[in-house]
Amino acid sequence: MSLVSFSEVTRFHGRQDVLDGVTWSIEPGERVGLVGRNGAGKTTIIRLILGDENPDSGQVTRARGLKIGYLPQDIMAQADQKLLDLVLDTDPEYRRLEFELQQVEEALKNVEAHSHSALLELVERQGHLWHRFESMGGWAREAEAKKILMGLGFGESDFQAQLSRFSGGWVMRAILARLLAAKPELLVLDEPTNHLDLDSLLWLEGFLKTSPSALLLVSHDRVFLNNVAQKTIELRQGRIDAYSGNYEKFLAEKARRMATETAAFANQQDRIRQMEKFIERNKTRATTARRAQSRIKALEKMDKLKAPEGEGDNFVLNLPKGQRGPDLVAELKSVRFSYGPTVVYEDLSLTLQRGERLALLGPNGRGKSTLVKLMVGLVFADAGTVKLGQNVNFGYFSQFQMDSLSPARTVLEELAQVAGHLTPGSLRSILGGFLFSGDDVFKKVSVLSGGEKTRLVLAKIMMTAPNFLILDEPTNHLDIPGRQMLEDALEEYDGTLILISHDRHFINRLCDRVGVIENGRLTVYPGNFDDYQRLWIGAGELSSQKSPSPLANPEPIIVKEKKDPQEKKKSQEARKNLSALRKPLEKLLIQTEERLAAVAERSKELEAVLGETATYQNGELVKALTKELAELTKEKGALEKTWEETAVELETLDKS
Numbered sequence: 001m002s003l004v005s006f007s008e009v010t011r012f013h014g015r016q017d018v019l020d021g022v023t024w025s026i027e028p029g030e031r032v033g034l035v036g037r038n039g040a041g042k043t044t045i046i047r048l049i050l051g052d053e054n055p056d057s058g059q060v061t062r063a064r065g066l067k068i069g070y071l072p073q074d075i076m077a078q079a080d081q082k083l084l085d086l087v088l089d090t091d092p093e094y095r096r097l098e099f100e101l102q103q104v105e106e107a108l109k110n111v112e113a114h115s116h117s118a119l120l121e122l123v124e125r126q127g128h129l130w131h132r133f134e135s136m137g138g139w140a141r142e143a144e145a146k147k148i149l150m151g152l153g154f155g156e157s158d159f160q161a162q163l164s165r166f167s168g169g170w171v172m173r174a175i176l177a178r179l180l181a182a183k184p185e186l187l188v189l190d191e192p193t194n195h196l197d198l199d200s201l202l203w204l205e206g207f208l209k210t211s212p213s214a215l216l217l218v219s220h221d222r223v224f225l226n227n228v229a230q231k232t233i234e235l236r237q238g239r240i241d242a243y244s245g246n247y248e249k250f251l252a253e254k255a256r257r258m259a260t261e262t263a264a265f266a267n268q269q270d271r272i273r274q275m276e277k278f279i280e281r282n283k284t285r286a287t288t289a290r291r292a293q294s295r296i297k298a299l300e301k302m303d304k305l306k307a308p309e310g311e312g313d314n315f316v317l318n319l320p321k322g323q324r325g326p327d328l329v330a331e332l333k334s335v336r337f338s339y340g341p342t343v344v345y346e347d348l349s350l351t352l353q354r355g356e357r358l359a360l361l362g363p364n365g366r367g368k369s370t371l372v373k374l375m376v377g378l379v380f381a382d383a384g385t386v387k388l389g390q391n392v393n394f395g396y397f398s399q400f401q402m403d404s405l406s407p408a409r410t411v412l413e414e415l416a417q418v419a420g421h422l423t424p425g426s427l428r429s430i431l432g433g434f435l436f437s438g439d440d441v442f443k444k445v446s447v448l449s450g451g452e453k454t455r456l457v458l459a460k461i462m463m464t465a466p467n468f469l470i471l472d473e474p475t476n477h478l479d480i481p482g483r484q485m486l487e488d489a490l491e492e493y494d495g496t497l498i499l500i501s502h503d504r505h506f507i508n509r510l511c512d513r514v515g516v517i518e519n520g521r522l523t524v525y526p527g528n529f530d531d532y533q534r535l536w537i538g539a540g541e542l543s544s545q546k547s548p549s550p551l552a553n554p555e556p557i558i559v560k561e562k563k564d565p566q567e568k569k570k571s572q573e574a575r576k577n578l579s580a581l582r583k584p585l586e587k588l589l590i591q592t593e594e595r596l597a598a599v600a601e602r603s604k605e606l607e608a609v610l611g612e613t614a615t616y617q618n619g620e621l622v623k624a625l626t627k628e629l630a631e632l633t634k635e636k637g638a639l640e641k642t643w644e645e646t647a648v649e650l651e652t653l654d655k656s
Contacts, residue, residue: 002027003066003186003214004049006240009058011044018044020238021058026186031208031215033229033247038451038479040235042218046070046188049216069184069213071176071192083166084159086174087145090182094141097133104129145181151203152177152196153363169195169364176204183213190218194476197364198502198529220479222247223504237306256593261308263597267605268305275299322465322495325354326389329468329496330375335384336520337370344370346520348384354467357497359511359529366517368500372396372470375498388468395466397474402453407446411436411456414445419463434459435485450477458486467495475503504529585646592643599639603632
């Protein structure tokens with residue numbers, strides 16, 4: 001029996017048709033990724049599942065007694081509650097039994113205070129309580145809760161701490177731990193990775209893959225979706241399209257479906273235009289008016305296809321070129337830094353050359369953000385030296401900068417603060433590259449979403465043409481199109497880049513070095529995140545320490561010597577060359593798939609016409625149709641050969 005099922009569900013928000021006759025279900029144990037553009041209706045789906053909204057028509061059915069665990073994007077918790085108590089207090093009956101057992105055990109310690117019959121009654125009561133307590137998990141439940149908390153980055157010393165001690169991000173982790181420990185039949189997680197570092201994210205991946213709970217996951221982290229989801233559903237144009245497999249398989253299958261939909265829509269539009277022309281020519285002629293009326297009725301009855309929804313305008317983001325930076329961009333020597341009694345760095349050294357792309361990894365609280373703040377002068381070292389090269393113009397993004405935007409200004413006015421010399425048309429063109437289209441540029445900052453504010457801050461930073469770019473968690477509020485936009489722009493960026501992010505796809509595409517802060521020092525490894533995980537810590541290995549370090553006894557490379565600029569340049573050129581080789585092949589693959597879909601559609605039409613007896617009354621028509629069908633069959637064979645050769649070539653490139 002399905003856990004949740006939608007039957008012909010329709011939901012309107014104002015005039016917008018968010019869901020249009022949706023039929024869909026979640027089965028026990030399924031792990032489903034829910035994707036779709038912002039505003040497509042993902043939140044509506046969740047609220048309908050939870051019962052917080054009702055459909056305008058149709059029915060949402062939940063299994064009797066269904067236990068749902070829901071993690072929203074923001075949440076409040078009781079500040080006076082202890083961390084471990086929060087996680088264990090998922091079932092009042094369990095806590096009541098635990099408390100009563102403790103009372104019975106205390107009473108049994110004082111044997112002399114009870115009569116023989118009272119003692120027997122206490123022992124009998126204890127046995128009964130133990131039986132029920134064990135059936136609910138017993139003391140193993142507390143052990144499991146502690147294991148989950150430690151997997152999410154907490155330590156034993158935190159278990160009895162009040163929640164008021166923790167920041168909002170850590171409270172979110174505590175709520176997530178509570179949901180996981182409760183083992184509901186259905187977990188609904190809305191962006192669960194936003195407040196996790198990479199190590200906790202990896203732990204959560206492993207946990208969800210082995211959990212018996214069904215899962216509905218909303219996430220903009222493509223690698224997380226790919227690793228966890230077994231099925232993907234996309235909300236598009238008011239309907240749900242279901243795909244078997246993870247996010248990667250969804251993308252491939254969606255491309256094929258979109259090609260077929262586009263071809264079918266184009267064919268129908270051609271037929272409609274032909275019918276309309278016939279009607280226009282013949283509706284006033286007495287001899288043909290009846291046939292024209294027949295066409296009109298056929299048009300009215302036709303089940304018209306919706307125009308396939310594209311992936312948005314194909315904006316090209318051309319970043320202004322900054323002044324060429326110096327060979328030595330930044331140098332830190334023997335840096336010591338502390339917050340009060342807490343020593344963050346004891347002896348940290350780093351040399352950063354022009355054009356290098358460094359990703360900083362490690363658990364939260366190890367000093368990644370502090371390191372970049374030292375570079376830009378927001379904090380100062382207790383000892384050692386921090387020096388930027390001559391003519392370095394840095395651009396620095398962090399979450400707090402969104403607070404610096406003026407709520408009263410429009411998006412266009414806010415960008416003009418740093419690019420007032422440009423015309424409104426030029427500013428709008430730039431904002432288009434950051435996915436602000438049409439009237440979006442006239443929105444007040446006060447009504448922007450977190451993702452829109454992020455994109456606006458990034459636009460302002462990029463307009464200053466920095467030759468040294470420092471990005472601290474730039475993707476936290478960006479959806480997948482926003483992340484793709486930023487990746488595409490940064491891939492062409494020729495300056496120096498430092499990136500703090502837990503988006504592995506982002507790191508893999510943009511960075512060629514990985515730095516880990518451990519014991520107050522920085523250790524740097526060549527390659528991207530996948531290289532680091534495979535070569536240094538082993539794919540999938542996780543530490544069980546409180547703040548699990550991605551460092552697992554590698555041969556350290558302490559960055560104290562300058563890296564050969566030529567080596568870095570060759571690495572960059574190799575990545576660009578690979579991208580340049582891939583793009584035309586990927587384009588050819590898509591074009592071939594689209595043409596194959598069109599050929600298949602036209603072949604079906606021809607076969608249908610040739611299957612009609614009336615067709616054979618016209619010998620010339622039969623001859624023409626047969627010839628066209630033979631040509632299409634020949635073309636199909638050639639297209640399939642092209643597709644196979646291109647796919648093999650792409651696969652060979654990826655392995656090289």
